[in-house]
Amino acid sequence: MYPIMGNLPKSRVEPTRPFSISGVDYAGPIYIKECRGRSKRTVKAYICVFVCFSTKAVHLELVGDLTTQTFLNALKRFISRRGHVYHLYSDNATNFVGANKELLELRTFLKSASFSQITENLANKGISWHFIPPRSPHMGGIWEINVKSIKGHLKRTIGEVVLSYEELYTLLTRIEAVLNSRPLCPLSNDPNDLNPITAGHFLIGEPLTSISERDLTTTRINRLTQWQRVEQMRQHFWHRWQREYLVQNINRSKQLRGSGSRPSTPALEVGSMVILVEDNTPPLQWKLGCIVELHPGSDGVVRVVSVKTVNGIFKRATRKLCVLPANE
Numbered sequence: 001m002y003p004i005m006g007n008l009p010k011s012r013v014e015p016t017r018p019f020s021i022s023g024v025d026y027a028g029p030i031y032i033k034e035c036r037g038r039s040k041r042t043v044k045a046y047i048c049v050f051v052c053f054s055t056k057a058v059h060l061e062l063v064g065d066l067t068t069q070t071f072l073n074a075l076k077r078f079i080s081r082r083g084h085v086y087h088l089y090s091d092n093a094t095n096f097v098g099a100n101k102e103l104l105e106l107r108t109f110l111k112s113a114s115f116s117q118i119t120e121n122l123a124n125k126g127i128s129w130h131f132i133p134p135r136s137p138h139m140g141g142i143w144e145i146n147v148k149s150i151k152g153h154l155k156r157t158i159g160e161v162v163l164s165y166e167e168l169y170t171l172l173t174r175i176e177a178v179l180n181s182r183p184l185c186p187l188s189n190d191p192n193d194l195n196p197i198t199a200g201h202f203l204i205g206e207p208l209t210s211i212s213e214r215d216l217t218t219t220r221i222n223r224l225t226q227w228q229r230v231e232q233m234r235q236h237f238w239h240r241w242q243r244e245y246l247v248q249n250i251n252r253s254k255q256l257r258g259s260g261s262r263p264s265t266p267a268l269e270v271g272s273m274v275i276l277v278e279d280n281t282p283p284l285q286w287k288l289g290c291i292v293e294l295h296p297g298s299d300g301v302v303r304v305v306s307v308k309t310v311n312g313i314f315k316r317a318t319r320k321l322c323v324l325p326a327n328e
Contacts, residue, residue, distance in 0.1 A: 018202045019082040021053040024090045025141035027151040033164045048074045051143040057180040057199035060172045089130045099274045157236045174234045181284040186273040191290045210284040238283040247320045275322040
């Protein structure tokens, strides 16, 4: 019999400054243009993903290779913008066992002597590096889920297009804003307050916003400039990632709601803040509402509720609602 799931570690539940305790992982490789004269050669690049343990905020850095100095430079950029980090957590190198060539490159980097130099260098700067136990990727779930989402959706979004360093870096910073815009919990217990807390609140003191752009998702590629193509990629990433995020939270809510004759039926309550699952919402825009009335069927099961939004009160099917984690 397997042991029951333990409590979250102290670093995950105690309030700390954003990114003072973080997890780090790599995603990639991804190919970019080598901008040297008229050269059309492509080179590998990687995405260094930093995840804050206390706020779940994400920071993305684009790195050119898997070397000690490149990582230290990415870490310096990260610290310059997010503040000093005291504890860094990462996978153990043995988690990268497999036939996948991409993973073997990362494994080789983590097991190299140069990586040992990184940990020694950081120790001299007051930064402690911690490895999770070997072959236990579930213990690094807080960064694994972000790496999986970023890498999977980014590959589908970019496809065969090869971007320049500047174009890809711009796309990553905008994707970072998308990830940090997700609602975490209600801002207050007031049912009339439809504002949620997001990771952006911990970083800049207010929700992250996006410059209004026209919808380019259905525009043919040959009618777009290169920078419009980058914006189209961001919009595609937003729609893919938002759907995945909402579906995951809906399924998680069903699993956590406990026993009952119909455990898959959403157990929503009056006063619960919810995200409305709707199509074609602009990037960083979340449709939020508060449940004001339940409408049970003849069998007593609630499948429809009335939701109060900034635009009025609407009826919605429970399968189209995602309860914020604080309400679960």
